[in-house]
Each structure stands twice: as structure tokens, then as C-alpha cells.
Amino acid sequence: MDVDPRLYEQMAVNDNDIHSIVLSYLVHNCFKETVESFIACTGMKQPSDHLEDMEKRKRIYQFALEGNALRAIELTEQLATNLLEKNKDLHFDLLSLHFVELVCSRKCTEALEFAQMKLTPFGKEQKYVVKLEDFMALLAYEEPEKSPMFHLLSLEYRQHVADSLNRAILAHANHPTYTAMERLIQQTAVVRQCLNQEHGKDVPQPFSLKDFLKS
């Protein structure tokens, strides 16, 4: 059951709201130049400290994505002191990125030493022991790409860590950690899903965002 498109016409949408949504997305993802030109075009009020920090955040994100965790950590410490101390999970994840780098470049001795110095201290808490085991298991294989833990070497994993870092930095500066855009889309999908289920008819397929956008 689809909503009658005519109903859409009756909903007024404020331009300013749309601008805010777009801006928040751009800011979250550090599209600095785009933000500048967007602000200029729409005549919005320029957010004060966003730009400078955005640049720094962007670089941190890039480093994390590449796997250059040590640089990312260094810059994070500069930008947001104590952030990593308060986010032990994140800290561990970042350090593990570096460990993974060492393993991938087959620097076993270095990787081992790094793990002993930096990662094992986390082992005092039970939840980190399991994670530690996951990473150490990579060392056990000459070809870590073929080991059971190969997903820890993937781009997806690095992206996941980089995203977490990004959100943590935003939170630290009291900015929203999720963009309005993301939230709105999630909201829509969930609501449509619920509606479809409630009507109890045999809907051929669940709500698809892709299809909706195409239509």
C-alpha cells in the first residue's frame, strides 16, 4: 500500500530546514569547500568554529581510514584531549589498527612488541581479552588474509573505526553525533516498514529506500 502522492503536496517543508539538514551532513563528513560554497549560496549563518575543526577532523578521519592509526591518535590528542582516555574501546580499536598494519607488512617482531606494550595492558578487563585474542590470532598465520580473522584487515573495519572516532570527536565538542539526514532516512524506512506490516497484507517486498528514491 503506497501513500497517495497527492498527500505529499499538502505537507509544507521549510527551506531553512532543508538547508540545515544538508549542512549538517556536509559538516559531519568534513566537506569543507562544499560547506563554504553552500553557506555562501544559501546565505546561511556561518557556524563559528566548525570550519577549522572540520579540517582537523577530516585529516584524522583520513589517517584512520588508511590505517595510519598512530598519526590519527596523535592528532586526536591535540584536538580533543582526554578523549581517548574516556573512550577505552575506541582507543583499543585505534591501536589495533596499527597492530593490523604491522601484521600486514609482515613485521612480526614489531607487531609482537607493540602488542605486548600497548594492547596487553587492556587485558586486565575481561571484555578486552576476547578482542585481544582476535587480533593476536592474526599473528598466528603466515597469511593473515586467509585466517579466520581476515575481516579485521578489511577496509570496512577501518571505516567502522574511523566513523566511531569521528562521532567521538563530535560528541566531545558537544556536536550531534549523527546527521539529521541519516536519522530522517532511518526514520522513514522504519515507519514505512511498520505501516506495511500493520496492514497485514501480503506485501510483495518490504519497503525499499532505493526504489522509493527512484520513483
Place this chain on the structure above:
Amino acid sequence: MGGVGDDEPASKRMKLSSEELRRLSNGSPLKEPIVESSRDLMARPLQSEGGEEVVGTKGVIKKVEFVRIIEKALYSLGYIKSVANLEKESGIVLHSSIVNVFMQQILEGDWDKSVVTLHNIGLTDEMTIKSACFLILEQKFFEFLDEGKVMDALRTLRTEISPLCINHSRVRELSLFIVSPSRSFSVQSPKQGTSKARSRTKLLEELQKLLPPTVMIPERRLEHLVEQALVLQRDACMFHNSLDKEMSLYVDHQCARDQIPSSALQILQAHTDEIWSLQFSHNGKFLASSSNDCSAIIWEVDANGVLLKHKLSAHQKPISSVSWSPDDHQLLTCGVEEVVRRWDVSSGECLHVYEKAGLGMVSCGWSPDGKWIFSGLADKSISMWELDGKELECWKGQRTLKISDLEITNDGKQIISICRETAILLLDREAKVERFIEEDQTITSFSLSRDNRFLLVNLLNQEIHLWNIEGDPKLVSEYRGHKRTRFIIRSCFGGLEQAFIASGSEDSLVYIWHRDTGELIESLPGHSGAVNCVSWNPANSHMLASASDDRTIRIWGLNNLSAKRKDTHSNGIHHCNGSTRG
């Protein structure tokens, strides 16, 4: 190649063994061709090697195997020279030389060589070979760690262990050991174990379990077979009732009849009417009896016999059941549709009376921790009381009958009673789960085994049924022979490890069956009225008590004891007329 010096492929070598020894043997003829033995078709070997030599009268023991396990037993006892001699004389080796080399290499820590040898032994199962390699390399790994050679251990893990591609979860665990050999992590995780390498002998034992028994004879195999035989003999022994009967290898074990109590050593006369229930205390030092004469008696059991200790006379109604407290310091008695009384055993005082307004009690039982009393009531419910009389809980509905036994299991969780004419209720009071034993006949009484795994059920039609009550109740055995037509007759478990069943009977005899085989082994005359109940002393497997409508209790013991009694009558029976002890 590792110093084995054996160029023949192992599989050929193994087969060569049995052929070799036929050539080497003195040409003794086959005792019985195994293939033609019609006696035991199931034992026919799948691959007929054209008549392997056998020993023994049944043709099922292969000579090669027999000699090898003997050699193994001698080896375990330390008689190495004897083993060598036997190998020479019989031409049958305990282990092929390649296996000997392998074992030597393991004990000396020649890991790499041992792995090579392992591949040459001639095992066919890929997985076994890999698992064995894994064990050996794991040992190598741990020994490196113990020596502090972390990088060597890591190399072993990476280049030798992981490529085996088995047991990845163990590889995970091992990789954690690399980074922290001293196991300084949280102690909660039980699977981590210790990092200290186990002894090489232990490793050999583990390998032995992994490899097929033909390659490496399992440890203690001969001892195991002999013990199996001894256990079977003991289980089949119908009169086995004494601990000190040692088993010998020279003769098959068989106790004589004289181990079962069958001689009346004492006749206790103190009740003035029919005796309805009888129970030894848990420690076997006391005996409680209750009667239609509205009294209960506590008897004391000592080296001289059974003597009256206290007569408990406060009930106004006949007492149908008694129950000992778990510590045997107190006794419960239940008057028929009357009250339950709690007595102190040493003083004979009544400590408490349990009653419920307008409702008579019909049975009584203790909780195993001694804190609560259970009682069946005339309205078929069951109540639970604190010792001071406060009622804690009441299970209403048809939980019990006006005439029913009541038992509580050792974990305090299950209440057992006859809830319908033909059914027994097993109520788990915590989980609130009910199980039932359903019979075709009316149930008159039951008895719970000491280990709580079995229930003995007496039926109207003169059968006694043994039920296994673990999980879903299953009928296990039936016992017949005794007589029951009008009254409640009780039976019990007893003897060493409760291997016997005893029961009263309306023909005045006491019946005893062997529990496992169901064979009736004794029927003891003596009483002059229906024998209502029996109780076997839990602490003395040679003492059995029976109580009858003839108002007496008989104490039964072993035959040879009666001659030793000091103050006995000529017929060797000691009478006790109920005079109280000082």
C-alpha cells in the same frame, strides 16, 4: 631421514608382523578356526586373514593381541627385560620398531624427527595424523615459551601449527600465550589453562589415545579387561552382602548364602497390638516401631543386641508411620487422621505437636536439612511446616490419599506420595513440575532408595515393582512370591549397596530377593502372623528387622552369629520383653 633405518613402508610392515610370527612360531596348530566357529558369528572378523591364531576355549581371543597386551602390562610393571625376552620367544613385538623410535623421539623432544616418523608409521586417517602433529607441535611451542624463546614459539605457531588448518580455536588460544606467557590476564576464563608445558610422558599418553590401538597399545589395557570381568562377577553374585569379601583372580567370585541375614537373633515383644511400621535410623543405631496400640517405641541397637529405649505413648490413635530426622536425634510419628508428634530420641520427650484445625494428618516426613516437616492430610493435601509449627506451604488438591506413604528426596525438592489409587505423584516443589508413576493395579505402599534413583512400589496383586525415577519414570524390575490379600504390606531396599529387596507377607514369612536378577533368595519363617513391614539396617548389611500382626519384631542376622551369643536360649533366640534400659 630420521634414523629409523626402516625402508619398508609401514603398512606392509604391520601385516608382515602377523605372518612373520606364524613362520617363527613353533607351528602349533590352530586351536579353533575362527572362521568356522558357529558359536559366535558376530565376532567373525570383517577381514578374514585366513585363520589367525587364537587362544582360549571360545576362539575369540587373538593370540597376537593377547601377547601384546601382556607385554604392555609387563612393561607398565617395569619388567623391561621380561618384555624383551617375551618378544623374542613369541616373535610378537609390543610395538613395531618404528613406533619404538617414535616414542623415543617424543620422550627426547626430537619434535621434527618425530613428526617425520609419525608420517611413516602408516596411519591411514589424515585427521589422526594432523591431530597428532598438532599435539607434538603444541608441545614444541610450549617448551619454547618455557625457555623464553618467544620468537621461536611464534615461528612454530606460524609456520608449522597454523598450516595444519585444524583446531583454529586452539590456534587462537595459543596466539594469546605468545603475548603473555605468564598468563597475567583475568583469572576467570577457565579455558586458558596453564602455559607450563606438560611432561613429555603426558604427551605420549595423549598421543596413545589418539592413535589406533593396534599401533600403540592403550595403557593399562589388560588391567581394564580383568577389572571388567571382576565387576561382572560381583554384579552377578546374588548373595554379595559383605564388604570384606575380597575378590581373587584365582576363582570366580561367588558369595555363599550365609551372607544374607536369615537367622532370627532376637524377638522383641513390647507392643500390645499389631505393628504397622518399622524403621531403622539413618546411622543404624536405633529402630523405631509403631503400632495399632497407639504407641511407638524407640529401640537402641548396640553390640549386645536391640534393647528398648523409650516407649512413646501420647497418641490417641494408632500410629501409621514414623520418620527419623536426618541427624537421627528426633523422630516424627503420625497418628491415623490425628496429629503428628515430634519426639526427642535421647529423652523420649514429645517436643511438638503438629495439627491442623478440623483436619487429621495421615503421614509425615522430614526435609533432608532437618528444618521442615511435611505431612499428608485427610483432605488429600500436603502441608509443609517449620519446626516450631508455623505452616509454610500447602499443596492442595489430590496430592495424597488417606493411606499413603510420604517421602522427600535428598535434595529437598521432590515430594513423593500416592495421589490416586493407581498413581504415585512425584512433585518437584521448586520447579512446580509433576511426574507420575502409573500402574494398572492399586498401589498400597512404596519405598525410596537411598540414592533416590529408584522407587519400590507394592501393588494389590502381590507384585512389587521397581521403578527408575530419574527423568521419566521407567519400570525396571518386578518381584513376586510373597502373599498379600487384605492388608498393607511394606517392602524395603537393603543390604550392601542396597542390592536386595525385602518384604513382609501375609503368610508370615519375610521375603528377600536379589534386586538386579529378581531372584527370590530367602523366605524366612518365624512370625505367627502377617508380616507388615521390614527394615534393613543401613549401617549393618547383616541386620534385618521385621514386624508383624503377632505383635513382635524379629531381628534377623547371619547364621554363624547365633552361636556366639552369651545369654541365649537353647534355640539361639534372644527374647527381649520390653524392660527399659537404665
